[in-house]
Amino acid sequence: MLSMFRNPAIAIPGAVSLFMVCIALFAPVLAPFDPLAGSLEARLLPPAWEANGDMAHLLGTDRMGRDVLSRLIHGAQISLSVVALALLIAGSIGSALGIVAGYVGGLTEALLMRLVDLALSLPIILIALLFGVVFGPDFGNIVIIISLVLWSQFARMARSETLKIKNSEFIDLARTAGLHPIAIMVRHIVPNVAGPLIVLATLQVGTVIIIEASLSFLGVGVPPPTPAWGSMIAEGRSYIVSEPWLCIIPGLAILITVLAVNMLGDALAETLNPELARRPGGH
Amino acid sequence: MLSFISKRFGEMAVALLLMSVVVFLLGRMTGDPVALLLSDYSTPQDRARVEQELGLDRPLVEQYGAFIVNVLKGELGNSIMGDQSPAADLILERFPASLQLAGVALLISFLIGVPLGVVAATHRGKTLDVAARLVALIGQSVPIFWLGIMLMYFFSVRLHLLPTSGYGTAAHFVLPAATMSLFTIAAVTRLVRASMVDILNAEYIKLARIKGLSESVVIWKHALRNSLIPVLTFMGSFFANMITGAVVIETVFAWPGIGRLAYEAILNRDFPVIQAVVLFMTALFIGANLVVDLLYAWVDPRIRYGRR
Numbered sequence: 010m011l012s013m014f015r016n017p018a019i020a021i022p023g024a025v026s027l028f029m030v031c032i033a034l035f036a037p038v039l040a041p042f043d044p045l046a047g048s049l050e051a052r053l054l055p056p057a058w059e060a061n062g063d064m065a066h067l068l069g070t071d072r073m074g075r076d077v078l079s080r081l082i083h084g085a086q087i088s089l090s091v092v093a094l095a096l097l098i099a100g101s102i103g104s105a106l107g108i109v110a111g112y113v114g115g116l117t118e119a120l121l122m123r124l125v126d127l128a129l130s131l132p133i134i135l136i137a138l139l140f141g142v143v144f145g146p147d148f149g150n151i152v153i154i155i156s157l158v159l160w161s162q163f164a165r166m167a168r169s170e171t172l173k174i175k176n177s178e179f180i181d182l183a184r185t186a187g188l189h190p191i192a193i194m195v196r197h198i199v200p201n202v203a204g205p206l207i208v209l210a211t212l213q214v215g216t217v218i219i220i221e222a223s224l225s226f227l228g229v230g231v232p233p234p235t236p237a238w239g240s241m242i243a244e245g246r247s248y249i250v251s252e253p254w255l256c257i258i259p260g261l262a263i264l265i266t267v268l269a270v271n272m273l274g275d276a277l278a279e280t281l282n283p284e285l286a287r288r289p290g291g292h
Numbered sequence: 293m294l295s296f297i298s299k300r301f302g303e304m305a306v307a308l309l310l311m312s313v314v315v316f317l318l319g320r321m322t323g324d325p326v327a328l329l330l331s332d333y334s335t336p337q338d339r340a341r342v343e344q345e346l347g348l349d350r351p352l353v354e355q356y357g358a359f360i361v362n363v364l365k366g367e368l369g370n371s372i373m374g375d376q377s378p379a380a381d382l383i384l385e386r387f388p389a390s391l392q393l394a395g396v397a398l399l400i401s402f403l404i405g406v407p408l409g410v411v412a413a414t415h416r417g418k419t420l421d422v423a424a425r426l427v428a429l430i431g432q433s434v435p436i437f438w439l440g441i442m443l444m445y446f447f448s449v450r451l452h453l454l455p456t457s458g459y460g461t462a463a464h465f466v467l468p469a470a471t472m473s474l475f476t477i478a479a480v481t482r483l484v485r486a487s488m489v490d491i492l493n494a495e496y497i498k499l500a501r502i503k504g505l506s507e508s509v510v511i512w513k514h515a516l517r518n519s520l521i522p523v524l525t526f527m528g529s530f531f532a533n534m535i536t537g538a539v540v541i542e543t544v545f546a547w548p549g550i551g552r553l554a555y556e557a558i559l560n561r562d563f564p565v566i567q568a569v570v571l572f573m574t575a576l577f578i579g580a581n582l583v584v585d586l587l588y589a590w591v592d593p594r595i596r597y598g599r600r
Contacts (some may be wrong), residue, residue: 130307132577134536135570136314142558142566143318215433222435223540229558242438246544249441250449257445261439267433275429 018276025269032082033089040079041065044236045075051096053252068258071244077255080236087237088266091148092217095155096210103160104206107167112175115159122168128161134220141229148231151224155217166209172204209283211274215267222263238263296589304582311574315567316359319353363571369401379568383550387572389459390542390549394534395471401530406520408477409484413519414511424481431478436580437540440471444544447495457546468545472537476530480523481563487519525588528581564568 015018027142032039051074057067068077073242110121137154174180175198183193224230232242238259245255350358362368368379413422423561444467448456454466454473488599492515500510546552551570557565 127307130578130581131311132532132536132574139318139566139570142561143321187453219435225557227438246441249445253445256441264433271433275407
């Protein structure tokens with residue numbers, strides 16, 4: 010298992026992802042300024058490497074004089090919290106339903122899998138837009154909406170993985186020993202299907218970050234003045250001619266993070282579960 | 293085949309019905325429509341009368357029935373903005389521009405993605421393969437709305453080569469279509485590469501080679517034809533990406549399509565229009581998936597009998 014980390018295809022994107030997680034975790038300590046506090050004197054300062062840049066504001070300031078670096082760091086926290094919560098909710102609910110469907114079979118399985126097909130056939134981003142307009146932009150809503158998008162993929166995979174091991178000897182043994190079906194699922198099936206589900210979760214991280222950024226960009230995501238990467242790009246868009254860095258910097262943050270997790274997910278999938286590596290992805 | 297078609301039509305109907313229930317229920321939660329129509333001096337009797345006129349005093353199921361009947365008649369409500377034009381008219385007015393953009397983007401994706409995938413598969417591990425995989429990876433990792441802004445910044449603001457935004461000439465198509473197709477190019481490349489690699493090891497390809505056919509005929513005629521089948525299955529999800537992508541891309545480039553209509557409606561909290569656009573896009577989305585499934589079943593008979 011440890012030798013995996015000597016593979017540069019895993020180690021490099023792994024290190025970048027870990028770096029981003031650390032930034033998100035320690036955002037309040039790392040950020041040099043309050044991300045919400047503006048200053049009228051320090052409006053629209055260019056980054057430090059430009060001619061009239063200020064060393065205090067390494068990545069410059071936005072139209073309200075707020076420090077871009079600090080907003081970026083806090084933005085990482087927003088983005089990764091949405092990722093963690095959405096994957097936790099979608100992953101656990103989806104996997105639980107998939108395992109039950111696979112193990113119990115019969116009508117339960119037929120109904121649950123129909124629901125999965127149905128969920129996969131709806132354009133959930135559009136539902137997210139409706140939700141955003143009806144309930145207003147809100148952190149909790151974003152998490153719920155993104156979980157609604159993702160659970161079905163976990164359910165589908167958990168079911169097929171459960172079917173693979175359902176009839177193996179150790180499950181039969183547990184059954185003849187009189188173990189309750191719930192106990193069998195929790196103690197014997199979950200540990201054996203967790204691997205591929207974790208790889209699937211890694212492959213979904215990038216998708217979640219991009220969905221959240223897109224919704225925030227459209228104004229139905231995390232509400233301002235919270236520094237979400239997507240809304241930073243939306244705010245910077247009006248200054249693209251004179252202050253292009255306001256748009257470039259948060260976009261680069263998204264690109265680097267998503268690229269790292271996608272490369273990590275692909276490499277993990279290739280080593281642990283070659284079947285997964287074949288999907289073309291989507292967001 | 294007939295039972296397969298009827299089954300898929302049934303599933304499509306259920307999906308559309310479910311979506312209409314979601315849209316209807318969300319519509320009922322957008323606040324009190326009666327309050328908007330009453331003045332401060334209205335009595336409870338006025339309120340009851342307005343509720344009765346709007347049918348809001350009837351059971352929810354009955355209200356939903358009336359909603360569906362209206363939707364089927366093409367009456368999707370009126371915009372709350374401007375001259376309160378019917379939402380259906382707004383959609384029909386804007387739809388051609390969206391269709392043109394998505395069509396051009398889809399064409400570009402195939403013209404670039406297919407050859408790129410073939411070259412990557414036949415030169416496995418070489419520079420071109422690595423480059424193609426890198427482009428594919430970046431294409432899947434970049435937020436498209438940001439890519440659009442960056443392309444606009446470099447090609448329009450800095451280099452003055454193309455118009456920043458708007459609609460009209462062929463030059464206006466370049467940036468939005470390029471932005472919209474990047475993800476699909478990446479996906480097509482990966483799909484073609486993967487299936488090409490498998491197919492090049494197949495018996496019939498070996499036979500074609502033994503027969504003495506030239507390598508280019510083997511690859512571009514025999515192998516390519518079969519490696520396009522998986523691309524076909526993903527047409528539905530490509531189209532879906534373009535529909536959802538249209539909202540952000542049309543917003544960035546001020547493209548007068550239904551995506552931008554949706555964004556404007558979001559800004560104005562114009563619920564009837566959002567509701568109409570979402571219903572319309574969902575029908576498109578589900579319809580496209582259905583067409584692709586039927587095509588796929590027609591091309592590959594195993595699907596008709598095997599799956600499900």
